[in-house]
Amino acid sequence: MRALTLVADRQLVVADLPAPPAPGPGEVQIRVGAVGLNHIDVWGYRGMAFVKRKLPIVVGAEAAGEIAAVGEGVTRFKVGQKVAMYGAQTCGHCKPCQEGRDNLCENVGGLIGFHVDGFARELMNMPERLVIPVPDQVSVRDAACAPIAFSTVQHMLFDNAKLQPGETVLVHAGGSGIGTAAILMAKAIGCTVITTVGDDSKIEGVKKLGADHVINYRTDRFEHECRKITKKKGVDVVFEHVGADTFNGSLLSMKRGGRLVTCGSTSGPTTTINLMQLFQQQYKIFGSFGATIRNIEESLAKMANGILPVIDTEVTIEDVEVALKRMESRQVFGKIIVRL
Numbered sequence: 001m002r003a004l005t006l007v008a009d010r011q012l013v014v015a016d017l018p019a020p021p022a023p024g025p026g027e028v029q030i031r032v033g034a035v036g037l038n039h040i041d042v043w044g045y046r047g048m049a050f051v052k053r054k055l056p057i058v059v060g061a062e063a064a065g066e067i068a069a070v071g072e073g074v075t076r077f078k079v080g081q082k083v084a085m086y087g088a089q090t091c092g093h094c095k096p097c098q099e100g101r102d103n104l105c106e107n108v109g110g111l112i113g114f115h116v117d118g119f120a121r122e123l124m125n126m127p128e129r130l131v132i133p134v135p136d137q138v139s140v141r142d143a144a145c146a147p148i149a150f151s152t153v154q155h156m157l158f159d160n161a162k163l164q165p166g167e168t169v170l171v172h173a174g175g176s177g178i179g180t181a182a183i184l185m186a187k188a189i190g191c192t193v194i195t196t197v198g199d200d201s202k203i204e205g206v207k208k209l210g211a212d213h214v215i216n217y218r219t220d221r222f223e224h225e226c227r228k229i230t231k232k233k234g235v236d237v238v239f240e241h242v243g244a245d246t247f248n249g250s251l252l253s254m255k256r257g258g259r260l261v262t263c264g265s266t267s268g269p270t271t272t273i274n275l276m277q278l279f280q281q282q283y284k285i286f287g288s289f290g291a292t293i294r295n296i297e298e299s300l301a302k303m304a305n306g307i308l309p310v311i312d313t314e315v316t317i318e319d320v321e322v323a324l325k326r327m328e329s330r331q332v333f334g335k336i337i338v339r340l
Contacts, residue, residue: 002340003121004317005056009047012059012321023071023125030083030131034144035120035338036062037323038177039266044114045324053115059320060120060338061087061113064134064143074128082134084143084300085119085126086293087112092129103155103290120317122340132296135304143300145177145309145335150299151291152263153181156239159295160286161261167236168192170226170253172246174211175202177335178263180310182239183209188307194229196222196246198330205333209310217246226253234258244268254283261286310334 003017023029040061064084067077077083089109090097096104110116117124134143157163169186173179174195186193187210195206196217203214213229215222226235234255240247243265250260251273260283278285303309312334315323323336 001122002317003058004060004320004338006044006059007056010045012045013056014317015056017058017121019123020125023069023074025072026074026128027071027125028067028074028077028083028128028131029069029071029123029125030065030085031068031123032060032063032065032119032121032340033140034064035060035340036144036147036149036177037320037327037336037338038062038148039264039327040111040114040148042324042327045321057113058117058119058121059113060118061111062144062148063119064140064146065340066140068123071125071128076128077131077133082136082138082140082143084132084134084146084296085112086130086132086296087119087147088290089116090130092127100292100294102292120320120338120340130293132293132300135300138300138303141311141314141337141339142303142309144337145181146296146299146303148291149177149335150181150302150309151295152288153178153185153239154295154299154302155291156261156263156286156288157182157185157237158298159292160288161237161239161259163189163191163237165190166192168194168230169237169239170222170235170250171195171211171239172217172242172250173198174206174209174214175199175333176241177309177332178241179239180206180209180334183211184307184310185302187211188302194226194235202333205310221249222246223249223252230255237261241265242267244271247271248273251277251281251283254281257282257284259284259286261288263288312336314339 090105241264245267
């Protein structure tokens with residue numbers, strides 16, 4: 001079978017690998033149909049793995065496909081059924097796993113496509129418990145955006161920040177994969193959305209998604225604009241994933257008692273904050289990493305109800321390096337999908 005493998009930093013090769021054996025007890029075999037690219041793929045491509053890993057490694061951290069075969073004892077799936085896959089090797093036995101808090105697994109074996117072989121291959125075996133059925137009306141292409149992009153947003157906005165209808169939310173990098181999803185999900189419950197972009201070419205795109213106010217953070221100080229828009233009150237929630245470049249401005253954009261939820265630091269992992277501002281304004285700051293299997297199910301349900309991911313481009317497995325470089329340049333609007 002074909003598989004996209006990272007053989008050295010910034011060097012990807014389409015390799016011919018042996019097909020997996022028949023699925024064992026409790027396993028399913030999946031024919032991967034589409035892979036969604038994310039910044040974690042860019043980090044892996046650059047060699048930013050944070051822990052020691054062996055190369056070559058099959059890449060791809062987010063995907064969907066269909067069941068090719070089922071192992072003994074599998075009852076939830078049948079051959080030909082569309083599925084999405086959870087992107088971490090969780091143990092299934094620890095207290096967080098048993099409570100459905102999969103992204104807090106105490107014995108996680110690694111992130112698929114980052115620490116261990118990933119989804120960018122034609123066939124793979126997985127435990128049945130880490131596979132999620134895809135509703136009939138959702139395409140494999142769209143479902144490939146659920147395990148990371150949509151579910152990360154679902155976890156951030158609704159599990160952590162507890163976003164409520166009618167609130168005002170500041171969504172950073174509104175043209176990104178998770179930024180576009182955050183705009184769509186917030187507007188679906190009647191929120192006022194302020195979003196930032198780094199390029200005027202993205203303004204019309206985010207407006208079409210429903211953004212009420214758009215700020216080019218490269219030409220305007222978004223914290224000042226947010227205070228003007230909210231008549232000095234500030235926003236209820238900040239959806240933060242840019243990092244050092246925006247973090248303090250995000251705090252200044254918030255109302256007293258506001259909530260900031262962050263899942264990323266693409267502009268840098270360190271910043272300095274004013275602790276007096278933090279406690280006097282009674283800010284609530286939430287770190288959010290990944291999502292739960294329940295969040296993926298919720299995301300797929302939203303897709304089935306018409307909230308669909310924004311697709312920038314679709315590429316073949318041979319063109320992934322071009323796509324990753326496009327992501328590095330920040331010219332992407334929405335998600336890039338790799339077709340297998």
